[in-house]
Each structure stands twice: as structure tokens, then as C-alpha cells.
Amino acid sequence: MTTLSPYDSMSPVNQAAYRAKGAAATLAPLPRAAKDDALLAIADALEVRASEIVEANAQDVARAREAGIGEGMIDRLTLTPERVRAIASDVRDVAALPDPVGEVVRGSTLPNGIDLRQVRVPLGVVGIVYEGRPNVTVDAAALCLKSGNAVLLRGSSSAYRSNTALVRVLRDAVHGAGLPADAVQLVPGESRESVRELMRARGLVDVLIPRGGASLINTIVQESIVPVIETGTGNCHVYVDARADIDTAVEILVNSKAQRVGVCNAAETLLVHQDIAPAFLPRALDALADAGVTVHADERVMAYAEDSKATVVEATTEDWETEYLSHDIAVAVVDSLDRAVEHIRLWTSGHTEAIVTTSQQAARRFTQLVDSTTVAVNASTRFTDGGQFGFGAEIGISTQKLHARGPMGLPELTSTKYIVTGDGHVRR
Incomplete structure (x- = not known):
């Protein structure tokens, strides 16, 4: 009798999260050079394949106009060759930032001789739920990769074709640089059910970050059983x-x-x-x-x-x-x-x-x-x-008071762990 792995019985969203969890384990110990090489590969690929991205985006823009979406929102949705080049430049800027992973937040030698260090480590699998701004797809992926995290991207249906094209380019570049392609994934599905599944993927997804209007943020904060870093509206x-x-x-x-x-x-x-x-x-x-x-x-x-x-x-x-x-x-x-x-x-x-x-x-x-x-x-x-603020980039602006507050740069996409080093020490 063949025993099925847990993966086989999972929904497509949970399968994506499961793959991301494996990719996160691979990313966590990587040196800065490996992550920066992947980011530079992404930047180059965005420029080389800009026409592919803009063509997909044009379909989203056409649908938005047919739906009567306002010009302000359409402007935020639109990608041009110039905007794609600017996004690629932003990725290069992220590559140039210091790597927060491994930074010693504090450390000391205890009176008993034990060496104690608190160091920054990746969060793991980060889910980003955001509205119709396809540039966020690349920004979020770049920041998560630099900080050693795998990312699950759930943009709005209005930008689905744009995001699909962008993630295809990102995954190809990441894989070509020798990193797991599943470090960057688009959450399967365009329905709200896929967002609800993401909010229930506790144990597979380490943290959710919503970016958008008050309704989106409130829904995720109130309904998610995955920990949420709340980015807030701006009154x-x-x-x-x-x-x-x-x-x-x-x-x-x-x-x-x-x-x-x-x-x-x-x-x-x-x-x-x-x-x-x-x-x-x-x-x-x-x-x-x-x-x-x-x-x-x-x-x-x-x-x-x-x-x-x-x-x-x-x-x-x-x-x-x-x-x-x-x-x-x-x-x-x-x-x-x-x-x-x-x-x-x-x-x-x-x-x-x-x-x-x-x-x-x-x-x-x-x-x-x-x-x-x-x-x-x-x-x-x-x-x-x-x-x-000089952080180079941000994943959002957190209005909560736990862990991250204000503009969230690379350090805010990390947690910490303590490393305790002794010499045969036992507690008496």
C-alpha cells in the first residue's frame, strides 16, 4: 500500500506554501553574495524581457478601463518600458544594501563564561497580499530574497496577467542564479478563497503582510490565523x-x-x-x-x-x-x-x-x-x-507596535535567535 505524503492531499495554495517552506530553508544560510547575484540576475532579466511584461500589463490595463476603473488606479497599474527599467534599478539598489542576516543585535559573556549572542535570522515564508500595483511584486520579492525569506505573492485580480509575467521572469532569474525558483511564487488562484487559504496556512506561512486599503487590511488582521504585520492606512x-x-x-x-x-x-x-x-x-x-x-x-x-x-x-x-x-x-x-x-x-x-x-x-x-x-x-x-529614511526600500509601513513599526526595511523582515556557546556548561 502506497503512503501519500501530506503534500499530495494539500490544496494548491498550501502546496505552494509547502514548497516555499523548503525554499526558505535553503535560503536561510546563504551568504550575501549568492543572494545579491540572484537580485542582479533579476534586474537584468526584467530589462531583457521588458516587452513581455509590458504586453501582459497592457491586457490588465485594457480590462481595467473596460471596468470603468479610475485613472488614478490605472496609473498605478500601468507598466511602461521606462517603469520596468526603474523597477530593475530599484532591485539593484536592494542588492547594494547591507545584508541584515547574521547581524549580532546584542551579545555578552555571562558571569559563568557562556557566550551569548542574539543574531538576526530570516522570518521564513512571507506572504504579501496587495492591491493593483505590479511594482510591489518585484519590490517584495527583492526585499524578501535579500533578507533570506521565501515569498508568496498575492496581488489583486486586476493585475493578474502582469504579476504572472513578472513572477515568471523572477523565477527564471532566481533559478538561473542557482537558487530555488520556489523562493518566489504567485499564490494560485484569483478568487478570495485563495487569500482565505493563505490566512489559514499557519505552520506553512510564517507571517502575512497586507498592503492596500483599510478593507483589505482589516479583513486580514481580523480573520488570519497566520501572524500578521499590520501595515496601516494613513489618516x-x-x-x-x-x-x-x-x-x-x-x-x-x-x-x-x-x-x-x-x-x-x-x-x-x-x-x-x-x-x-x-x-x-x-x-x-x-x-x-x-x-x-x-x-x-x-x-x-x-x-x-x-x-x-x-x-x-x-x-x-x-x-x-x-x-x-x-x-x-x-x-x-x-x-x-x-x-x-x-x-x-x-x-x-x-x-x-x-x-x-x-x-x-x-x-x-x-x-x-x-x-x-x-x-x-x-x-x-x-x-x-x-x-x-535611507533604508533603500520598504515592504510597507507598519502601524502596529510589535516587532516592526514605521517603514519596514530589510531588518524588519528578520526575526532573531539566541546562540548560546559554552564549554561543557551545565546548570546547577
Whole structure:
């Protein structure tokens, strides 16, 4: 009688995870050079096979247009030869980053002579669930490979052809570099059931990272039995203090809101101290109007809007909790810095908050009291980004408080283990 292995009775998603687990075991001990060679092979292959990738992407874009998808989302979905070359360049940048695996986080010789070291190790099998941005397919694969992890990629159905073509190129390049092709896999299936199976693959998948809108993230956080690193939505705030330079405040506000609206580090709410409101708000409202931004204003802001060229609508409670990802911003006047902090505590998603002030005391108090991944002083919220922070790249921005918080670079894709070295030591 033939005994079937557990693999034979698994679903296609679990089979992919099982293969990834084997690939992760192979990747974990590899030296940096082997991983970097694979990444450079990926970059070269992306450029050589760019036409194949763009052709597949064109089919996704055509389907999106037929479905009436907005131009902003279509832009994020679209790949051009130039964008493919830029993605390849990003992969080369990842190859140039230091390898976190094996780094000694802390170490000491204990009083009994035992040598104790805590070192970074790969997480293992990382599942990434994300929406219609095919560049994430390559970014995630590159970061996971560099940190010694196997990756299971589950993009949205809107980018399925693009992701299929990209993963085919990635796997061929990885295999050609002598690494297991199953280190990079596209999760089988386009239905939501494949995501649910991924969320139930505890023991095969070590961690899930969702990237996308609030609905996607909340579903995975609430339903997954696989550990989740929660990347958050960005209800980011800019607070203009009583002692702020008005020119600086206007520039930071417009950059935070309008430099790129469809991203998680764009500002969604402006809070203005009542003492500076008469001088600041008329300038700010006109600047927002010039940037094409609609203002959702509270009653006190409305008083300054009568002579403004801004498009202003009355704010509702819903506005304070909304991540617009559009040319919209909620604006309120507050009585004090502490009131601004109270508003942020009530409505923030924990991503990024900024204060504009010339007062060191106000800056210190704001940074002490605001509990978000990033608190900016006299700087745009748009700087919360792995590339801007000098991490080289990021897998997402975590708004949780365990293990990884803020932009997640290579170290955040590792765990640690303790290595205890003795000389015949036994515990008495």
C-alpha cells in the first residue's frame, strides 16, 4: 500500500506554501553574495524581457478601463518600458544594501563564561497580499530574497496577467542564479478563497503582510490565523502651532497634501491653532485652492473661507476619520496644542503627524504626546518612506507596535535567535 505524503492531499495554495517552506530553508544560510547575484540576475532579466511584461500589463490595463476603473488606479497599474527599467534599478539598489542576516543585535559573556549572542535570522515564508500595483511584486520579492525569506505573492485580480509575467521572469532569474525558483511564487488562484487559504496556512506561512486599503487590511488582521504585520492606512495630520512661520507652514501643508494625494503618507487633516488662524488660514486656503484641493471645514474655518477662492464644504464627523487619497482635506481650528493632540489621538490611524512651529517647547511636547509611527517637526508628512529614511526600500509601513513599526526595511523582515556557546556548561 502506497503512503501519500501530506503534500499530495494539500490544496494548491498550501502546496505552494509547502514548497516555499523548503525554499526558505535553503535560503536561510546563504551568504550575501549568492543572494545579491540572484537580485542582479533579476534586474537584468526584467530589462531583457521588458516587452513581455509590458504586453501582459497592457491586457490588465485594457480590462481595467473596460471596468470603468479610475485613472488614478490605472496609473498605478500601468507598466511602461521606462517603469520596468526603474523597477530593475530599484532591485539593484536592494542588492547594494547591507545584508541584515547574521547581524549580532546584542551579545555578552555571562558571569559563568557562556557566550551569548542574539543574531538576526530570516522570518521564513512571507506572504504579501496587495492591491493593483505590479511594482510591489518585484519590490517584495527583492526585499524578501535579500533578507533570506521565501515569498508568496498575492496581488489583486486586476493585475493578474502582469504579476504572472513578472513572477515568471523572477523565477527564471532566481533559478538561473542557482537558487530555488520556489523562493518566489504567485499564490494560485484569483478568487478570495485563495487569500482565505493563505490566512489559514499557519505552520506553512510564517507571517502575512497586507498592503492596500483599510478593507483589505482589516479583513486580514481580523480573520488570519497566520501572524500578521499590520501595515496601516494613513489618516495623517498637520498641526500649525501658534508660533509657526507662516510661509513654512503653507509650504509644508501643500507638500504634505498635494505633492501626491493617493499615498498613505499624504496629509488628510489640517489643525490650526486659534491664535495663528487669522493670519494663516486665508493664505492656506488659497494655496490649497491653487493645488486643486477641496476643503472640508469646521464651523470656525468657515468664517475664514468667505473671501477665499477655495472650494469649501462643511465637515462632518466622517471627515475626521477619512483617508481621502484624493484632492480633499479636513480642516479645523483648535484652541491649543493639547486640543490638537486630543483630536489626533481620537482620529489618527497611527501613521504620521507633523507640527509646524518655531517653539522648541511646543515641538518637544507634541513629539512626547503624539503616539504615531512617525512624528515630524517642521517637515512634510511625505517623508515617511523607507527610501526617504535611507533604508533603500520598504515592504510597507507598519502601524502596529510589535516587532516592526514605521517603514519596514530589510531588518524588519528578520526575526532573531539566541546562540548560546559554552564549554561543557551545565546548570546547577
